[in-house]
Amino acid sequence: MKIAIYDNAEQVAEQAANIICRTINSKANTVLGLATGRTPLKTYQQLIKSHKQGSVDFSQVASFNLDEYLGVKPDSHNSYRFFMNENLFRHINIKLENTAVPCSDSDKVNQTCHQYEQQIKQCGGIDLQLLGLGSNGHIGFNEPSSSFASRTRVVALASSTLSDNSDLLTTQEQAIDKAISMGIATILESKEIVIIALGKAKAQAVALAIEGALSASCPASCLQMHGNVTWLLDQEASSLLTQKRYYQLSQQLLA
Ligand code: GLP
Secondary structure (H helix, E strand, O other), X not given: OEEEEEOOHHHHHHHHHHHHHHHHHHOOOOEEEEOXXXXXXXXXXXXHHHHHOOOOOOOOOEEEEOEEEOOOOOOOOOOHHHHHHHHOHHHOOOOHHHEEOOOOOOOOHHHHHHHHXXXXXXXXXXXXXXXXXXXXXXEOOEOOOOOOOOOOEEEEOOHHHHHHHHHHOOOOOOOOOEEEEOOHHHHHOOOEEEEEEOOHHHHHHHHHHHHOOOEOOXXXXXHHHXXXXXXXXXXXXXXXXXXXXXXXXXXXXXX
């Protein structure tokens, strides 16, 4: 794993956006895996800026989002579809029909999950998956105890996730306590993975995922098994890593 530590969230976002732009510039029809939450917001702002400056073209890009709250309509302000449209898609020239967010507002969610996997395969797989990290070590909505062999499915949300995310819910809705999430095996099939973690609240999960044992108790530790992962951290998120000096030295070798 490549582990890069930056002074602040702005530098992390700049680096994440650079990696994404570089990928799209070398393959116009890149398939992106995208994340929601607070963590990728600055990266999306950077991507919008790069697009407006004419340095990246999303017209042939396709995207798959990691997850969506169960039973939430796409036009609800709580939905991840709404989040993506507002924070990225409507500001760039990606074709909305090429952007996929799991549709959880259906009677046939299990079928939807299966189709989502098929759709990713039909596109040739995800070239670059962007991830955030839950304070409990989750990726997507794969909470601790999720199997490393898991695929896209309906999942329950951990209490810590519900409280971490409560500020992001903008309108009252029926209880949100489940979601559709890409599985860990689905995520690990991406050709390249960039995971961002910012702030002190993520420091323990970062340390467990990078330096701890491979364990379903820390879903992000699965990334140790992937051959092309880059961790982008700010100082606070990296504060509990014991080998920080080594990572910083190795960082000098990164292009
Ligand atoms: C959310 C999302 C994840 C996200 C993580 C961190 O619940 N399902 O994809 O990466 O939790 O959220 P935040 O970036 O707001 O800290």
